[in-house]
Amino acid sequence: EIVLTQSPGTLSLSPGERATLSCRASQSVSSSYLAWYQQKPGQAPRLLIYGASNRATGIPDRFSGSGSGTDFTLTISRLEPEDFAVYYCQQYGNSPTFGGGTKVEIK
């Protein structure tokens, strides 16, 4: 099983600031089968990024993903009020796994 470790657990930032979220895998993630999801309270997760760096349909370009192998990053260039949420990375191979999540909260 591929274990995904996200850091930090909580990120306290102000609107307009840049957010950098990390996801580290216990072994290499094949062909960048790495996704990022956003989840707000009381809602289902929403796909943001797939293939490590490709934005899903309708996702604003302030969201970007990068990385390969075992180290991946989600960057939100300028936080909007609606971006404060929990973010999960996922490897979506045969037996998918999720990271523990990073909460982006208002400072």
Place this chain on the structure above:
Amino acid sequence: EVQLVESGGGLVQPGGSLRLSCAGSGFTFGDYPMHWVRQAPGKGLEWVSGISESGDITVYGDSVKGRFTISRDNAKNSLYLQMNSPRAEDTALYFCTKRSSSGWTPFDYWGQGTLVTVSS
């Protein structure tokens, strides 16, 4: 519009059984692998199980293997999760989700979830 609607959650006793359902609409259900993901109260996401487009291939997370069974009925556009011998640690909101296409692809649509509480 793609929609996934879960049902069947509720209170179940440890060692009992419960069957969750997920009704899909707005897409050709039989063309997509389907999965169940759960979220314990206040916790993160945990992948539970997945099934291929035709239903001939199923995979399970270690925590549910041997106790839960995933199945689908493409004629009814429905996905199921049979939960046998549930434990307290199976208490969670269970989401139905679809892959974006065949093969190893991300989960692009999710239902709103159905809550399962395992307690005596």
